[in-house]
Amino acid sequence: MLQKVCLMEERHRRLLIRQNPWWRGEKPSLPEFERDLLGELLRYVDYPQILAVVGMRRVGKTTLMKQLIQKLKAPEKNICYISFDDIDFQKYEVADELISYFLEFSDGSTRRYLFLDEVQKLPHWADLLKTYYDSEDNLKMFVSGSASLEIKEYKETLAGRILTFHLPVLTFREFLRYRGMRWQISRENLFREYDLKFAMHREKYQRYFEDYLEKGAFPELLDVEDREFIRRYIKEAVVEKAIADVARITGDDERIIYELFRLLAKSNAQLFEIVNLARILGINRNKVSKYLSLLEKAFLIRIGYNYSPSVAKQLRKRKKQYISHSCIVMALLDYPREILNTEVAGQLVEACIAGHFEKVNFWRSPQKDEVDLVVDGDGLLAVEVKYRSHISRREIGGLLKFVKRYGARGVVVTRERLERGQFRGVDVLFIPAWLFLLLDSPA
Secondary structure, X not given: OHHHHHHHHHHHHHHHHHHOHHHHOOOOOOOOOOOOHHHHHHHOOOOOOEEEEEOOOOOOHHHHHHHHHHHOOOOHHHEEEEEOOOHHHOOHHHHHHHHHHHHHHOOOOOOEEEEEEOHHHOOOHHHHHHXXXXXXXXXXXXXXXXXXXXXXXXXXXXXXXXXXXXOOOOOHHHHHHHOOOOOOEOOXXXXXXXXXXXXXXXXXXXXXXXXXXXXXXXXXXXXXXXXXHHHHHHXXXXXXXXXXXXXXXXXXXXXXXXXXXXXXXHOXXXXXXXXXXXXXXXXXXXXXXXXXXHHHHOOOEEEEXXXXXXXXXXXXXXXXXXXXXXXXXXXXXXXXXXXXXXXHHHHHHHHHHHOOOOOOEEEEOOOOOEEEEEEEEOEEEEEEEOOOOOOOHHHHHHHHHHHHHHOOEEEEEEOOOOEEEEEOOEEEEEEEHHHHOOEOOOO
């Protein structure tokens, strides 16, 4: 029995050394492209708190952590990376032994850095981190995880000890930066900067925007042109895996959650009723409410509330849901690229813009006047999405009423129209979707 334990320990050490090639003087090969979040994380490296990176599957959390490792100015032996994707490491005792092994050979007189990837796969991980946070000096910890990290109740255990950062799907700005294209434009000098920097290449930006709608959420798809591969990758490596993770942790029915998600994809950027969804799925409304919460924690959907200065009123009214990126809808429903030339494109673009903001609502009055998106940022912003060439004054009536009532700025997101207009004494900016997503401060 003793011999078996020793053999297991040696095997774990070999796996750990394989995950940390810099211990052997080797430099891992990583993509040159860096997500915007990397710079923000570097600002917090010197603080004692654990830094947690959460996000949907396949958005680049592992790559981000390894790029962060390469940015650190520390002895190689003082940096340890442990991936809990390896099933051998998914035991509390084994993880404890691996961390102890790292601490034993590292230099405790200087800062040590511990990276725990997919940490939600480790039982009672929050308790383990708390122990080391409270007992070890000069130890900075980083963790990453997908939905499960948010679903598990860790905040009380690690209160005051952890800061959480969300790594979203690729933004359109990041998508363009990868292509080597200019992206930033100021709201104050919009028309001047557009004429000087963007007007000559507007067809190219529009084409890239449609590429972004079709496949732009995930770094691994940036150079892929095979549409069948894109579709299968999103369905199998992202959606099915994320839903399976959620179902496994909560013990819920994976098939029902998947069918609910398909229903939501079909009604993307639209109002929903929990009672109607429950009737279609043949389950009770409490389960539907629970599954919606799980899908939101898995970063697959976002819930928008009917805007009101009263938060209590917002929660009581009907809600809207947005799939986290248009390419997920297109893959899940087998939409061809040509769908972007139909009215469905408006829903895809609306959800895409909703995902651009940290928090977004909509507005619908008792008289059924509507505004697609309401953002409370640097002042109140009302956004109506009309992703087509011809837009009548009647179609923006709800926007005009909202702007007058709440003193908001009004924007109509279009396919190609860029101009300022005034209607009923209300100033309205018409702006192409791709350009709106490049504004330095759209809200």
